[in-house]
Every structure is written in structure tokens, then in C-alpha cells.
Amino acid sequence: MKDFFDISHLLGLPENAASHAAGIDYALGLVHLLMAALFIGWGAFFIYCLFRFRAKKNPVAQYALVKGKFSTFQEGGVVLAEIALLFGFAIPTWSTIKSDFPAAESATVVHVVAEQFAWNIHYPGPDGQFGRRSIDLINAATNPLGLDRSDPNAVDDITTVNELHLPANKSVIIHLSSKDVIHSFGVPQFRVKQDAIPGLSIPIWFVPTVAGEYEIACAQLCGLSHYRMRGFVTVSPQAEYDAWLAEQAELAAL
Secondary structure, eight states, rough: OHOOOOOGGGGGGGOOOOOOHHHHHHHHHHHHHHHHHHHHHHHHHHHHHHHHTTTTTTTSOSSSOOOOOOHHHHHHHHHHHHHHHHHIIHHHHHHHHHOOOGGGGGSSSEEEEEEEEEEEEEEEETOOOOBBBGGGGGGGBBTTTOOOOOOOOGTTEEEEESSSEEETSSEEEEEEEEEESSSEEEEEEEEEEEEEETTEEEEEOOOOOEEEEEEEESSSSTTGGGGGOOOEEEEOOHHHHHHHHHHHHHHOOO
């Protein structure tokens, strides 16, 4: 029954590449079906009124109210449909995405720090521990995150710019923050969009399911060079992701 109502391909949506994307597309498809029904219904009623109350047939205006219950039932049906969409689909989907976070121990955890105009990526390295970062150590060219390599937990940490690598079919938790202004982390194929706000660390999670390369777009106007704030997500099988991590860890140790 769910596939019958799935009209995401008719809505021009991008590829579905995350586990929760189908639920969002399903709810969106139902909303569009409701809007289509309203468009057809009200359009037909409007055309009917044009003919039924045309000037030739009704030369004198009538100021008495038209009595009838059809419009009341129609409006009530619309309200019930909207309540069903809200409480039956929208809120449960939102609750799952925002509340049911996977355990960090079983997920890939990454920090993404936005700035004008780049995405800074921070991986914990093989030890699974994030090293200390300090604003006093920030160097735009060599250390944009201010990572303190003297911290034992930071020795094997991995940092990249505009290059996010993730394993396929495994939960991912991303902690979003910003160094300057409000940015917005958006990957349409994952149905993910979340603002990165200065002073806050905001977690999001998803499960990428399709290997490939996807664009990270900043969905919030963040300055004159906003157009340059593009990054890329590379989703690969677990073995390839582990090999990439090992390679980057060796480079970080040099």
C-alpha cells in the first residue's frame, strides 16, 4: 500500500540514499495528493460557480446567504485529513529522526565545523576519541579546527576540508557547529538539512544506504561567497572506508 502512494519520482525529488528518506518521501507524497485533491475539487467548484451564477442567468444580485452543509462537511474532511497527516505521519517521522538516536558506540561519529566558506571535518581516529580543539591554535591555512596535537587523544585524529567520508549501511552521527555565522548542512539525497549555529553543537543522524558521491550544500545565505561553500560526501563500503581511515591516520602521524 505504501508503494502505491509513493509518488516521489513524480515530484522530481533527488535520489533516495538514506534509510529514513523513504518515510519523508511517503509523507510528502501524501501531502501532495491532498493538495492535488483540493486543487481539483476547488477548481471544479469555481468553474461550476462561473456557469451557475453567470450574469445572464442572475441579472439581479441576491444578498441572502446560501444555506447548505456541503461546504461544512468538505472543510471538516480537509481538517481531518490534515490531522491524520500531522499525527499519523509527520510527527512520528520527525520524532524518529530527532529523538531515536543510535548509540555512539555502534555509529560513525564525526564533527563538522562550518565557516565562511568551507566545511571542516574532524574524525576521532582509530582510538575513537576526539582530541582537544582550541581557538588559540586556529590557523586558516594549516589548522582550521585548532586541533591540539599535544593532546594524546588528538595524535591520531583526522581532519579534512570539504571532504566527508562515511561507511554505507551504518548509522552516522554528525555534530554540527559553526565558527562564525549561521550555516546550514544540507544533503538532499539523505533528506538531511540542519542549521549550524555559532555557540551550539547540534547532533543529527542518518544511515547512508547507497554508495556514491553527494554534494554538501550550504542552505543558509552566509555571506558574499556563499556560492563557494560546497563540500562532498563519499559513501563507500565499510572495507573501503576503513582503508581510507587507515591511510589518513598514517598521514596524520607524519
